[in-house]
Amino acid sequence: MRTAYGVETVRAAERALMAELPEGALMRRAAAGLAAVCAGLLGRVYGSRLVLLVGSGDNGGDALYAGAYLARRGARVGAVLLAAGRAHAGGLAALLGAGGRALDTGAEAYAQLAAADLVLDGITGIGGHGGLRPDAVPPARAARESGAVVVAVDLPSGVEAGDGTVRGEALRADVTVTFGAYKPGLLIDPAAGYTGAVRLVDIGLGPYLPDVPEAEALQHADVARLLPVPAGESDKYRRGLVGVVAGSAKYPGAAVLAVAGALRGGAGGVRYVGPGGPAVLARFPETLVSEGTPAEAGRVQAWAVGPGLAEGPGLDDVLASDVPVLIDADALRTLDAAAVRARTAPTVLTPHAGEAAALLGAERAEVEAGRLAAVREIAARYGATVLLKGSTTLVAGPAPDVPVRVNPTGTSWLATAGSGDVLSGLTGSLLAAGFAPRDAASVGAYLHGLAARLAADGAPLAAHDVADHLPAAWRNVTGGA
Numbered sequence: 001m002r003t004a005y006g007v008e009t010v011r012a013a014e015r016a017l018m019a020e021l022p023e024g025a026l027m028r029r030a031a032a033g034l035a036a037v038c039a040g041l042l043g044r045v046y047g048s049r050l051v052l053l054v055g056s057g058d059n060g061g062d063a064l065y066a067g068a069y070l071a072r073r074g075a076r077v078g079a080v081l082l083a084a085g086r087a088h089a090g091g092l093a094a095l096l097g098a099g100g101r102a103l104d105t106g107a108e109a110y111a112q113l114a115a116a117d118l119v120l121d122g123i124t125g126i127g128g129h130g131g132l133r134p135d136a137v138p139p140a141r142a143a144r145e146s147g148a149v150v151v152a153v154d155l156p157s158g159v160e161a162g163d164g165t166v167r168g169e170a171l172r173a174d175v176t177v178t179f180g181a182y183k184p185g186l187l188i189d190p191a192a193g194y195t196g197a198v199r200l201v202d203i204g205l206g207p208y209l210p211d212v213p214e215a216e217a218l219q220h221a222d223v224a225r226l227l228p229v230p231a232g233e234s235d236k237y238r239r240g241l242v243g244v245v246a247g248s249a250k251y252p253g254a255a256v257l258a259v260a261g262a263l264r265g266g267a268g269g270v271r272y273v274g275p276g277g278p279a280v281l282a283r284f285p286e287t288l289v290s291e292g293t294p295a296e297a298g299r300v301q302a303w304a305v306g307p308g309l310a311e312g313p314g315l316d317d318v319l320a321s322d323v324p325v326l327i328d329a330d331a332l333r334t335l336d337a338a339a340v341r342a343r344t345a346p347t348v349l350t351p352h353a354g355e356a357a358a359l360l361g362a363e364r365a366e367v368e369a370g371r372l373a374a375v376r377e378i379a380a381r382y383g384a385t386v387l388l389k390g391s392t393t394l395v396a397g398p399a400p401d402v403p404v405r406v407n408p409t410g411t412s413w414l415a416t417a418g419s420g421d422v423l424s425g426l427t428g429s430l431l432a433a434g435f436a437p438r439d440a441a442s443v444g445a446y447l448h449g450l451a452a453r454l455a456a457d458g459a460p461l462a463a464h465d466v467a468d469h470l471p472a473a474w475r476n477v478t479g480g481a
Ligand SMILES: NC(=O)C1=CN([C@@H]2O[C@H](COP(=O)(O)OP(=O)(O)OC[C@H]3O[C@@H](n4cnc5c(N)ncnc54)[C@H](O)[C@@H]3O)[C@@H](O)[C@H]2O)[C@@H](O)CC1
Pocket: 014, 018, 026, 027, 030, 055, 056, 057, 058, 059, 060, 062, 123, 124, 125, 126, 127, 128, 129, 130, 131, 132, 133, 136, 153, 154, 155, 158, 179
């Protein structure tokens, strides 16, 4: 599991650790790790040209000490002091003592930026708010436009560490070297789009961090542990049946795609309810097609309702059931929060940003700019597990003290019509197989994103390709066992 901690939690852990170390030791530890990563990126340190963008806080201090290490190994280092007179004093003395130079934001700074091999972005870290200040914007742009490798110190400057929002201009990095722990902003878009490759430097913070992080991202091993393997005595009923309520005369394909996902999700069988029966059977003869309404269909262990659905009794019937229910797409638009909260079995909502905005009575752009707050707010209001789809898929449970899951797989090729239908069926199938709602949603997103990467392989994909690659994704996670 990859874990991320909020700013106050990281600061508290740093204080506790610092209390046990000599003055300045922690910053020097961070800077040594940072310098080592830079040395690796440069290949040859001696004679290389480095520029440090130095803000007024400790983030600038890290950059200055790292610059001093590299200057001692023969790099030519210039430090652009963005807040003249307020740069970290110890760090600046170390850099000057090692032969580095301090620059103001005049012409020489721009000449050095243009010729640099590597730029260290030490403008702001966890203390930065509100995007880059106006005076930091021109040198940040010059750094980005030069041919240099841009290495962000702790975080790309201008992004919010705590929630991944970007409230102004930020400096896009090629590599981000972060200290002690991931912060949510390194994992969640839009900020995550600024990090480049993220390298974590261990500064000994681990024992001082709480057990429960703010956010977490499943890794292959976590998913492998959760995936079921049918036992010898399994039968289709013990493995769980998933009911899919999807499709309409206007969108018959949604039924096929949702069933395609459901058949690959671990349930022992898929029961389909809706007008798309002939289309579903033509493609997937193993589907159990029920005429009539969900209430009249046989028993299932979970329902997935919504993709391509026209108005009908489907949603009310499944909400009234006593099994886990996943609600997607059009079914979300008419959803009554009180009816969801009153359910005794778990409910999973899977909105994209537009549907999330409708659930919150907000604008789509607000949801996209503040994904973490949006997913938590919907989960709290509806008393449900929420999977917010999009560039970074997030999963939040209704309890506020449980970490939000950030999906690390996926590809922007997934932004194609119908791919969400596959995800609904797949996640419903995991619910029927007995997964807890947060696990079903996060494992569903993980396998779906991985299948999409395998299917796309650098080229456009169609939603049914994602469904077809789900078995390969499953095998990729379990090692084929
Ligand atoms: N506390 C510690 O022991 C450690 C801290 N470390 C570093 O210290 C950083 C945190 O340092 P600080 O708390 O001093 O905060 P930062 O250095 O991240 O930023 C705060 C400073 O930037 C200014 N600032 C805020 N928003 C700005 C904006 N939008 N544009 C320009 N300037 C802005 C503030 O006026 C303040 O002076 C971490 O991110 C990490 O890099 C590391 O050295 C590891 C150890």
